[in-house]
Amino acid sequence: NVEKSMANVWRSPSNPGDGKTPRTLVNSTELYRLANSNWVFDADYITIRNITLGYTLPVNRIKYLRSVRLYAAANNMWVITKYPGQNPEGNDARSNSLAFGIDNGNFPVPRSVQVGANINF
Structure with missing residues (x-):
């Protein structure tokens, strides 16, 4: 390819x-x-790194629970860029200060979604 x-x-x-x-x-x-x-490419970009939505349930009638919180979080869901590579933040320079901005072989930024509950007794 x-x-x-x-x-x-x-x-x-x-x-x-x-x-x-x-x-x-x-x-x-x-x-x-x-x-x-x-x-050489323009690597300008706009990103939404984290969106978290949560709800704390009222537990004042349940004596053995102090709090219950339900949540959903999404990370790295949107990147708006004209950069043709996989990651506009990519850098393969490692310890070479003269090679910043080289994205040879870098991985794309992974997207992730989490759903969870925090329960305190």
Whole structure:
């Protein structure tokens, strides 16, 4: 599998493609190994990280319960971005301070939903 942009690769002087995507070469991954402006993208984004809804039940008539709270929480449900990668916050720099912003091989931010109850006796 390759990116859609590879459909516009340079093939010949009469068929230059989109003018940005170089031709592919047998046994070469140079385009994918070298940092260049083809990989610079605007990573602006808006996200909703956490939504929690809860309800505390009235338990004043039940003598052995102090409180009961029901809740539902959703994490990382929406990310609005034009960034083509999986995670606009991605960073593969590890300890290299000169490589911030490289997202090679990063995982997407997982979404999760929790439902639960807190019961205090």
